[in-house]
Amino acid sequence: MKLISWNVNGLRAVLTHDFMTTFNQLDADWFCVQETKMQEGQASLDLPGYHQYFNYAERKGYSGTAIFTKHEPLAVTYGIGVPELDTEGRVITLEYPNFYLITVYTPNSGSDLKRLAFRQTWDQAFLAYTNALAEKKPLVYCGDLNVAHHEIDLKNPASNHHNAGFTDEERQDFTTQLDAGYVDSFRHFYPDQTDIFSWWSYRFSARSRNAGWRIDYFVASSDFVPFMTDAAIHNEVLGSDHCPVELTVDPTLLEAK
Template sequence: MKFISWNVNGLRAVVKKDFEAEFEALDADFFCIQETKMQENQLSLDLPNYHQYYNYAEQKGYSGTGIFTKHEPLSVHYGINVPELDHEGRTITLEYKSFFLVTCYTPNSGHELKRLDFRMQWDPAFQSYLLKLNKRKPVIICGDLNVAHSEIDLKSPTSNHHNAGFTDEERENFTTLLDSGFIDTYRYFYPDKKEKYSWWSYRTKAREVNSGWRIDYFLASKSLAPRISDANILTNVMGSDHCPVVLMTHNLEV
């Protein structure tokens, strides 16, 4: 099966840039999006054969997540069961027979790290939520996780050290999450692949010179490793400051 995750940086905006044609061409079983930046009833997508699920932020034009899937889930859950963290529409969980699928838009620590304290509340709470799921059945996690884990995951690690997405605290929390029973699927297949990024700043035209960051991921429970076929980053897909990331699996029962 084919899983795709994409931070669209505004679903209404990307729809004006041929999103629906790109969506059809990609033909995923599961298509997860982050940063939808919209409220209920602001957009209606005609996606035949797909079930659509959205989690909206209370603040208008901010955050938000969505999942489009060909496979109707057993259950749908919004949030991570922490009220003070669940008002920004950052997660959706779909339950299937053999796994959970979680899409996540992790909080950005912001300019001058103004939201780092919020981020430091989010990371352990999200990990705790995932570990509870993982006790029940394996988990696939995807989304804009707003951290470049290692120096290989961004173009300029030295000049960006201590900036949002590459602080020691964020990277350590990501290591802790992986060590708790998950794999970074792209690095599982391509541990030494350089200059493969999923986000580029609009401000500096960074995409033209591939000065980017890999902050969009598919993680999976270690027990799923034998069922993972490949992972990829679709750098040729435009429309957002992020590009889609892909996970391919086999023998997963839905």
């Protein structure tokens, strides 16, 4: 079975390009989307066989997440239960008998790191949220985490040190998450893979030069890892400044215990 995560940088915009072609070609069991930048009723997707779940930001044209899935969940939760952090539509959680699936769009620290403090508050709260769920059953979360963890995860680490997405604080927060019992699925399968990225700036012809960052992830709790079979980054897919990332899992994940 296949899980896909993609920051589309505006769902309405990507729908006017090749989103449906990509969606159909990837044929995912779960297709998670970040940065939908839309409100309820602003777009309609004809996705036969898929259940659709959206979390909208209060601010129009900003943030937002969605999940399209062939597998109806037991329950759906929006946000992480912290009112001051749940106004931007950043999280959707699907519960299944044997696991949780979360899509998340982590806040960007912004220019001049103006939102770094907010981002770190978010990181702490999100870790508390995932930990509480992981105590109950295996868990996997995916999305644009807005952090390149190690120097191998971006093209130009020296010149980007202390920039949003590659600050010591953000990288340490992600280390703290992994140290709490989670695994970066791509690095689990490809620990030494270089020059593989999921986001490229629209400036300076970054994509054509592959001057990118790997900031989109599937992160799994340690007891979810045995279900994982492979990971991939679809850097051939255009339509956004991000590309889709993939995790494949054993079908027994959905079998009743």
